[in-house]
Amino acid sequence: MSSPCRNPERCAAATRLLSFALVTAFAVGANNASAQQSTAPEAQHGPNEVFVTGLFPNGGAPPPQDPIGARFEGNKPAIAAGKELFGQMNCTGCHFNGGGGMGPALMSGHLRYGGRIDQIYASIAQGRPNGMPSWQDSLQPQQMWELAAYVKSLSAPASASASQTAVPGASVKP
Amino acid sequence: MPAKNYAATRYSSLDEINGANVGKLQVAFAFSTGVDHGQEAAPIVANNTMFIVTPYPNIVFALDLAKPGAPIKWSYQPRPAAASQGVACCDVVNRGAAYSDGKLFFNTLDDNTIALDAETGTVLWKTKLGDINTGETITMAPLVVNGKVLVGNSGGELGVRGWLAALDATTGKILWRAYATGPDKDVLIGPGFRSFYPSDKGTDLGVKTWPTDAWKTGGGTMWGWIAYDPDLNLIYSGTGNPGPWNQEQRPGDNKWTTTLFARNPDTGAAKWALQYNPHDEHDYDGINEHILVDMTVDGNPRKVLLHPDRNGYLYVVDRESGEIVSAKPYGYVNSVLRIDLKTGRPVMNPDKLTKVGTVVHDICPTASGLKDWNPSAFSPSTGLMYIPHENLCMDWKSRPVSYIAGTPFVGAEVVSKAGPGGHRGEFTAWDPVEGKAVWTIKEDLPLWSGTMATAGGLVFYGTMDGWFKAVDAKTGELKWQFKTGSGIIGQPIAYRGPDGHEYVAILSGVGGWAGAIVSGDLDPRDPTGALGMNGVMADLKTKTAAGGTLYVFALPKS
Numbered sequence: 001m002s003s004p005c006r007n008p009e010r011c012a013a014a015t016r017l018l019s020f021a022l023v024t025a026f027a028v029g030a031n032n033a034s035a036q037q038s039t040a041p042e043a044q045h046g047p048n049e050v051f052v053t054g055l056f057p058n059g060g061a062p063p064p065q066d067p068i069g070a071r072f073e074g075n076k077p078a079i080a081a082g083k084e085l086f087g088q089m090n091c092t093g094c095h096f097n098g099g100g101g102m103g104p105a106l107m108s109g110h111l112r113y114g115g116r117i118d119q120i121y122a123s124i125a126q127g128r129p130n131g132m133p134s135w136q137d138s139l140q141p142q143q144m145w146e147l148a149a150y151v152k153s154l155s156a157p158a159s160a161s162a163s164q165t166a167v168p169g170a171s172v173k174p
Numbered sequence: 175m176p177a178k179n180y181a182a183t184r185y186s187s188l189d190e191i192n193g194a195n196v197g198k199l200q201v202a203f204a205f206s207t208g209v210d211h212g213q214e215a216a217p218i219v220a221n222n223t224m225f226i227v228t229p230y231p232n233i234v235f236a237l238d239l240a241k242p243g244a245p246i247k248w249s250y251q252p253r254p255a256a257a258s259q260g261v262a263c264c265d266v267v268n269r270g271a272a273y274s275d276g277k278l279f280f281n282t283l284d285d286n287t288i289a290l291d292a293e294t295g296t297v298l299w300k301t302k303l304g305d306i307n308t309g310e311t312i313t314m315a316p317l318v319v320n321g322k323v324l325v326g327n328s329g330g331e332l333g334v335r336g337w338l339a340a341l342d343a344t345t346g347k348i349l350w351r352a353y354a355t356g357p358d359k360d361v362l363i364g365p366g367f368r369s370f371y372p373s374d375k376g377t378d379l380g381v382k383t384w385p386t387d388a389w390k391t392g393g394g395t396m397w398g399w400i401a402y403d404p405d406l407n408l409i410y411s412g413t414g415n416p417g418p419w420n421q422e423q424r425p426g427d428n429k430w431t432t433t434l435f436a437r438n439p440d441t442g443a444a445k446w447a448l449q450y451n452p453h454d455e456h457d458y459d460g461i462n463e464h465i466l467v468d469m470t471v472d473g474n475p476r477k478v479l480l481h482p483d484r485n486g487y488l489y490v491v492d493r494e495s496g497e498i499v500s501a502k503p504y505g506y507v508n509s510v511l512r513i514d515l516k517t518g519r520p521v522m523n524p525d526k527l528t529k530v531g532t533v534v535h536d537i538c539p540t541a542s543g544l545k546d547w548n549p550s551a552f553s554p555s556t557g558l559m560y561i562p563h564e565n566l567c568m569d570w571k572s573r574p575v576s577y578i579a580g581t582p583f584v585g586a587e588v589v590s591k592a593g594p595g596g597h598r599g600e601f602t603a604w605d606p607v608e609g610k611a612v613w614t615i616k617e618d619l620p621l622w623s624g625t626m627a628t629a630g631g632l633v634f635y636g637t638m639d640g641w642f643k644a645v646d647a648k649t650g651e652l653k654w655q656f657k658t659g660s661g662i663i664g665q666p667i668a669y670r671g672p673d674g675h676e677y678v679a680i681l682s683g684v685g686g687w688a689g690a691i692v693s694g695d696l697d698p699r700d701p702t703g704a705l706g707m708n709g710v711m712a713d714l715k716t717k718t719a720a721g722g723t724l725y726v727f728a729l730p731k732s
Binding site: 089107131174 | 256257258259260261262263264331332506536538567573575576578580581582583584587591592593594595596690694695696697698699700701702703704705707708
């Protein structure tokens with residue numbers, strides 16, 4: 001038993017309930033799984049602890065932390081190209097200028113499937129189960145990175161949102 | 175059926191609850207649907223059982239009204255495809271079920287019509303009618319006529335080609351399907367077709383009034399209401415907006431979008447058509463309710479229908495011939511100057527026509543219309559029609575858009591705003607004979623709930639911040655109100671319970687197009703969000719939260 005125990009009460013209970021052999025086997029299995037999960041916060045876990053975070057939705061594996069993401073994030077020409085594509089590919093039809101509609105809002109800073117640029121790229125490429133289409137057969141990786149850069153920019157502080165001029169709350173004079 | 179009767183009057187002959195005692199109305203029971211999206215459905219009551227359909231995932235509950243607290247008798251989960259949520263334009267709503275002959279019929283967001291045994295909830299049949307990969311969904315409440323279940327599709331914002339279909343109520347087999355665009359054989363226009371106005375006559379207008387092949391992605395979906403006249407054996411229903419919203423991509427009248435059809439329910443054959451908004455360029459769908467009324471016009475009795483169109487005009491139409499008897503605005507309108515009764519066509523204000531690259535300001539009414547889907551009522555005892563509607567305008571900029579199946583085909587950036595006066599909703603009592611409003615209640619928020627009139631001299635409706643109200647049918651005076659848990663966009667009903675007493679029911683739970691900012695957690699900083707509705711609904715999140723609860727009211731037991 002090499003795993004350190006972060007919860008002494010739970011570890012004590014586990015020791016009482018489980019045979020030594022079973023505990024050993026479980027701990028080895030957990031360590032192997034952790035080693036494959038590169039984003040795991042810690043590599044070692046006790047017998048009664050499992051990850052409830054860090055899993056990737058939709059059954060896929062997270063894309064590798066491609067350093068290319070850093071080249072697109074905050075890159076003004078990429079963001080401008082992504083904004084253009086965002087209109088051309090009808091992304092605006094669901095997400096509008098970030099406020100959302102048929103699809104979720106993208107400017108709130110909270111994205112269901114992750115807000116890192118590579119996570120946004122994965123959502124665009126793979127699609128998501130509640131109706132987000134998969135674009136990996138229609139767009140080139142470069143284009144999807146540009147889209148991801150634009151989407152990422154929407155939640156940046158002081159992002160420019162809608163392009164129209166109406167002041168919410170204003171009313172029309174007859 | 176949600177509209178109470180085939181004439182779609184939403185008038186209940188119950189009068190136990192009236193102006194003198196409605197102040198004592200109290201909650202008899204409540205029921206959480208467990209789904210917190212827009213609750214647009216009407217509860218249906220038959221055989222001492224209440225049936226409700228939730229928004230996606232379209233769970234059906236049967237509640238046993240004969241037992242204390244109305245416990246669940248059965249429930250059914252159709253488990254529609256999750257991806258259908260992503261192609262539903264305006265929240266994942268469902269407008270209710272229909273009961274007929276021991277069966278309950280309803281539609282799922284992923285394009286199935288399902289028949290259940292109303293006693294047990296057992297599936298009798300399930301028929302797939304469309305494909306969500308093309309952007310097609312179903313949100314409307316079916317209507318059963320002559321043993322046929324009538325169903326239409328949604329998806330006018332995704333270039334979906336509209337249709338109305340009839341299914342055999344016993345087997346679910348598709349008996350006919352009438353498209354809204356394309357050649358006459360698809361639209362079920364044949365030798366018996368006799369429209370009143372010249373521009374609604376001709377062959378294959380569903381092809382000729384479009385650029386090449388544009389009718390295939392031209393919209394005209396049928397997501398609203400159907401009424402039925404058994405004497406004439408005709409059904410009446412309207413079609414939705416043309417696609418895309420950018421009108422420059424589809425020169426022509428774009429038939430048969432935004433069109434009222436009178437059809438034979440047995441064959442689907444069109445008897446006549448009346449296109450409300452030829453070449454619509456403001457998203458003025460024609461799907462709003464048609465209430466069938468016999469009334470005296472210039473001293474002569476006439477069979478008419480009453481239709482408050484999205485374009486702001488209250489149409490009185492001869493339901494035998496399709497002739498417009500009158501058409502008057504029932505609120506503030508500046509995009510349509512008048513309806514030409516010689517041609518049947520609206521005379522448009524050239525200053526409010528939409529263009530690519532130019533923001534056209536202050537178009538009234540807005541894209542959702544002076545009134546959207548939420549149905550009016552007609553009381554034969556007052557002779558008045560009760561119209562829950564909006565007072566919204568918009569700025570509109572068109573832009574080019576490409577058709578990509580399963581994605582929005584809109585091509586417009588819209589920002590809605592409050593109309594004159596600053597209030598966003600109105601509840602109008604309308605005299606269809608005189609063609610004028612008798613009284614109007616101003617509401618801060620748009621009215622997105624339906625309404626119901628009763629023989630007790632009351633009219634019921636709800637507000638988007640959750641108030642359920644009863645007003646005097648003659649004067650509009652507020653007689654009673656109750657604050658429910660979430661905003662109301664549902665359809666009120668009245669029924670006689672197993673104990674012989676009158677009950678009033680409403681589903682509370684904000685959402686729909688106007689309430690999507692809450693039910694979809696949209697960001698109010700982008701006024702173009704939700705097809706421009708965010709611009710005028712930014713404060714809704716401070717006034718209500720999502721919910722999904724049935725409330726049933728009754729007088730105290732004496």
